[in-house]
Amino acid sequence: MTTASSADAVPGKPSVAVLGTGIMGSGMARSLLRARLPVRAWNRTRAKAEPLATAGATVTDTAAEAVRGADVILTVLNDGPAVAETLTAAADGLRPGQVWLQSSTVGLDATTELAHRAAGLGLVYLDAPVSGTRQPAEQGTLTVFVSGPSGARPTVRPVLEAIGGRTVWAGEDPGAATRLKLVTNAWVINLVNGVAECLNLAEGLGTDPRLFLDAVKGGPLDTPYLQQKAAAVLDGDLTPSFALSTALKDSRLILDAAGASGVTLDLIAASAERFTRAQAAGHGDQDMIATYYAGRTG
Known part of the structure; x- marks a missing residue:
């Protein structure tokens, strides 16, 4: 029907x-x-x-x-x-x-x-x-x-x-596009966890995260992605654009491909661990910037 x-x-x-x-x-x-x-x-x-x-x-x-x-x-x-x-x-x-x-x-x-x-x-x-x-x-x-x-x-x-x-x-060659996608996703995954860790560190040191965002704004260290994902955390809006559980799945696919090709990816391995902790804490269905919660101790 x-x-x-x-x-x-x-x-x-x-x-x-x-x-x-x-x-x-x-x-x-x-x-x-x-x-x-x-x-x-x-x-x-x-x-x-x-x-x-x-x-x-x-x-x-x-x-x-x-x-x-x-x-x-x-x-x-x-x-x-x-x-x-x-x-x-x-x-x-x-x-x-x-x-x-x-x-x-x-x-x-x-x-x-x-x-x-x-x-x-x-x-x-x-x-x-x-x-x-x-x-x-x-x-x-x-x-x-x-x-x-x-x-x-x-x-x-x-x-x-x-x-x-x-x-x-x-x-x-079928597979060529997937290889390119895995490389691209590795960049995104490292980037989102970099954003999360900076917010975690600012919070831990008692520094206003918005002061950090303003300090890099418009300069060579700034990116729209940093501003957007940080704002999502600070505003408490974790509506998924790309779910954390999917980012964890992709991290594992990247690590599998890297291992098969003889490449060691320390940052992606650490990102997968963060995603795993955040998912275990109940954030799997939220946007992947919820990896922020994997770095909180309280």
Whole structure:
């Protein structure tokens, strides 16, 4: 049973099945709809997909129904097992030649496994993780890292232009985009924990954190990210743009990839420990700047 009919074909525009409508998937689906691309949306918990119906999406009961007849399949899920399970659930609706834009951050091993499964099903697999959080997803200004067959570019170009402000083609090899995403995430994870530790230290020394923010403001040590994340803590608004639990998952994927390549990442290892402590204290569903709480002693 569906709740809308916008999945009907539109001349010149690829139809898209969006599988996974959490923070990122729902924002990306809305960006696709603003670009007037036909969208079918599915989520394991249907209630999370229902709001998209009022924006013009067709909300489906099953993953198979969502992908049936779609030109492009966009997966935006939490991890490799979730993507694999969803692919199995969608199997009855798949057909050879569909382009699979796999935008979940799943790590290198899972990317290889998913590419093999796609080949077995006759799907054209594009490794396509994104850089950005809730607001860029909703605004269609994500950076999309893509690797895979160049012949698929004309089909996915309207999709990439709708969800992203920039596309970085990393190569033909599935996995190249994921490798780039892991490096990018390592930077973000170190940065957010740097912000948290500075706030912790200011608090511990009895220094007003806002004085620190003002001291670096506008200079070479300042970043918009520092100001935004510090403000979130100081204002007590930890609404997730990127959940701490997801940052912990990504930290572990980065450490796995680093270990397999003979690289030691001391800062990422320490960040994973902070995320683990913050999650154990009940902050997993909050924004990842809640790592701040891992540095508080009281």
